[in-house]
Amino acid sequence: MLQGASFSFNVPTIIEYGRGNLARLPDFVRQLGGKRVLVVGDPGVKAAGIVGRVTSTLEAANIAAFAFTDVESDPAVQSITDGIALARDKSCDLIVGVGGGSALDTAKAIGLMLRNAGTIRDYVGIGKVPHAGAPVIAIPTTAGTGSELTIWSVLSDTDADVKISIGSVHNLPRIGLLDPELTVSLPAKFTAATGMDALTHAIESCVNKANQPFTEALAYQAIALIHKSLRRATHHGDDIDARGDMLLASAMAGIAFNATRLGLVHAFALPLGNKFGIPHGLVNAIMLPAVMAYNASANPDAYARVAALLGHDVAGLSNSEAANHAAQAVHVLRQDIGITQTLADFGVTPACFDAVIGEAMTSGNVAVNPRYPTADDMAMLLSRGIDGTF
Template identity: 65%
Template sequence: MRAFSYHIPTQIEFGNGAIARLPEFVKALGGSRVLVVGDPGVQRVGLIDRVQAILTGASIFNAVYADVESDPATRSVDEGTVHGKANGCDLVVGIGGGSALDTAKAIGLMLVNDGNIKDYVGIGKVPRAGAPVIAVPTTAGTGSELTIWSVLSDKVAKAKISVGSALNCPAIALLDPELTLSLPPQITAATGMDALTHALESYVNTATQPISEAMSDQAMTLIARSLSKAVADGSDVEARGDMLLASTIAAMAFNSTRLGLVHAFAMPLGAKFGIPHGLVNAIMLPEVMRFNHLANPRKFARIAEIFGEKTAGLSVEEAAALSVSAIEKLKLDVGITAKLSNFGVTEGRFDEIVDEAMLSGNVPVNPRQPTNDDMKALLRAELV
């Protein structure tokens, strides 16, 4: 067995109604002036008001920055940092989906570190720990509540940029399934497929190791049991809890392993065509699995079993092939039928998409190494 390293600095707190414990965690981290970071949607449904009421009720000062956009621009980090510094904030509470949490984490860094967030693009470039961040996810997909990454958008270059550092991990991930109950079915489906892609790509890639494998397996088991239920009945708090845990556990896996071709494609397709991250993952996942499954048939056979395929009496290769149809069935079950052409992707743009995708650090760990022509074929298969 090859050597590996596993590290996760984030404390995880899970439970229905756990948001009520927020003041306890703020005080434990030494915070006295809190910047609450979210997006207009979270503010519109009253969750930011709820957080403020909890903090104010415990006599904890709080200010709000709620202008985080989808696929957040570096502008959001700059504005939030200015607002946090102007209010003397020493702790950040991020509440929302991946965009809000990624922005909150980056603001936490910039409350302490000099320069601009763009100075720290890449991995391991952040010099000092930022202000503590408590991450409160309201979707079950990105895993941003404990990953090392903040994925931001350079709107001028129409490109995604990533800041990766162990210093970017939140101090606490506060997981309250009740906060996800109002998530619409289509977002539940897309974010759930995002969590699945995280777990699956981490499970089969060449950087996987026993700890991440166990977590990926558990995350997929929870998703197989509860994604369809959560989409069909958003009030099913048990299914919501399963999905929230699955998202976080999948992030614990890929945080140390990276991912694969689906996420390599997701960066340019998201930046250039505005395809929501979970949805682009859902679109590309089955075709990438079809490309990869014979490179690691034992793992793909296990995926087929997790998602209920009957594999008894089949060769491992035959069982592996069933994993693709299992995920295609799941996509249809949760109502995802979109294709790349629905978002303006054309074959004439394939070169620029593939050129950018091939630069991703997720390509070298993919179980099968693609050529540029392979990558174009994968796009073509999901075009219409």
Template identity: 35%
Template sequence: MSTHIILPRIMQVGAGASQEIPNILTSLGCKRPLIITDKVMVSLGYISTIESSLLEHSIDCHVFDATVPEPTISSITAGVNQVRHGDYDSIIAVGGGSPIDSAKAIAILGKHDGTMRDFKFPRIVNESGLPIIAVPTTAGTGSEVTKFTIITDEANDEKMLCVGMGFMPVAALVDYDLTLSLPPRITADTGIDALTHALEGYVSRKANPYSDSQVLAAMRLIAPNLRAAFHDGTNKQAREAMMLGSTLAGIGFSNASVALVHGMSRPIGAFFHVPHGLSNAMLLPSVTAFSIEAAPKRYADSARAMGIANQADSDDCANQKLLDELQALNDELQVPTLAEFGIDKEQYFSLLNEMASQAMSSGSPSNNPRIPSKDEIVEIYKKLWK
């Protein structure tokens, strides 16, 4: 049985990769890009550097910097209108997962009629939007190489998963230099997000030999370097490994799929505004403990790839080491509990059924090695509070 693989047409990886934007635009025949980013990227000077570089190549551009963390229908509306009424031929997405996810949605809606809900999974969006050059500035989401975007519908606090070739960037410029200024909290949250992508991509029911090769390589890069990048953001060796690992994990899960962690993570983010990587980190130990009995060999292989178990360890021993490591990692990276994050207990428990329903409807739990019932998801949510 063959596997359908979708990748960006162009990838530039390594220090200084982001400086290739003008050359990539020229190779695509594009002359009027819209830069989609956030105000943090503007304040750090990244966008002015790109604008100056484009000007040197006689390329005119405009900037949309109103994207927000955990993008919503309303947060992308102005960008959609700007594309619909502008004469743009491409989009340059600069930032973490939120600006890139926003750009993916804007690229589709700016070119096609309809609303974001019209493009929600299970619809598979293969229509092409404006071509996107994705320039990630965090080592975590892998959005620069995935066929997914997630946009929240404020009407019901649902994080809508949107899937299809139409959301895949045409080019990904993966430059670890852009991550050197990241603070420890973002480094930790995005790093565990990347590790979750790799682990879920490997145990997913949709895993395949190609995705396996990518996510195993990602785990070998991420696991030994995440703590180092968290404790010393100027560690270029650790930053480079994390950036490449994040991209490989993105390639892997985009061509396999994520599973229960992501399915349960999205409602926590939607209802309580917990950053996506952080809610993944909160869930990863509990969901792994729930799932491990259904794929003991796969989880044990993951522990060995992460370097926390060796070939001499039995699968049971490797899996116990994996569970211990996931909790130890959260402790060292100071991942807060739900209460420590500031979530109200009464409100949280009142929403368990709705969160479980949204998790189930996302489709991700059905990719899990142990497919949960709605009641089992509710129980995991309950245990997460403790």
């Protein structure tokens, strides 16, 4: 970070962490004045019985609860419209989002639109939402997106065939309820992919041009926790301590990138996810080592620390030398947790590059990346994503 730099840092969301925290949900709803609650989840958390646990917990406390689980893995604008209609029909005054990033992003957007005019498309970008939405309590069941603590909702606009992002302080949940017990049923492959999403958030935040002391501390701690616990959480899903570490790491990384934005991995993630259906955490895992290797020379001090935090032996190396080991450390981690796919496995070919690069370069994450890429640089990174090298 440059001497004399200025920055802002704000964490208005209340974080409530603890095993069994779901039992406290009715108290939090009452604190926020909620009487009729829309519980937003996805089919997966519904099938796992978690949506039912949430609604039952509320109803046992005499709080009316209505479930909305029509949420895709890449939530469409139509889901927001349908959720708003149900919330209004049931006179809901508070939203509880439960699930992964898709469910939480949908819940936040529904809350926004209950108290703002127009459609969600009117607020694409950052800082365009005029009024606070209905209060939202976000309950993550994955440890990856950090959506319970971020200003962003990422949605699919199927009409335009693009992903859109809505960023606003009004899009922050009022409470992030973190209960590691709700994450133990997550299958290994999703634990791995969402964990790599959290790692990408942390790394891109702490190495980019907008990094600052508060975000740096959170991001580095998140990386340390992920190194300590992602392998255990993936291969021993009932390890509640590892699950708790990952939930905290995801939240910390979310707070960090909320203030800094991210980098080229996330610039690529939106078009690759939208055009080829690659799950968000997985596309991050595929692209992260290549982007790290490309960026290392632009911020060797930060990348050297990342390498050390990920357990790579950098003793006796200069920061420039150590920085070049960071990508290898991430590659080893993703192999250890079973992520071996490349972009080629999802049908990405050089013929697609221009369309992907064109959309990626419109991302606000490009400007804060440690290096500003040319189109040729972006094509090189996609090529490495195809063949799995870095």
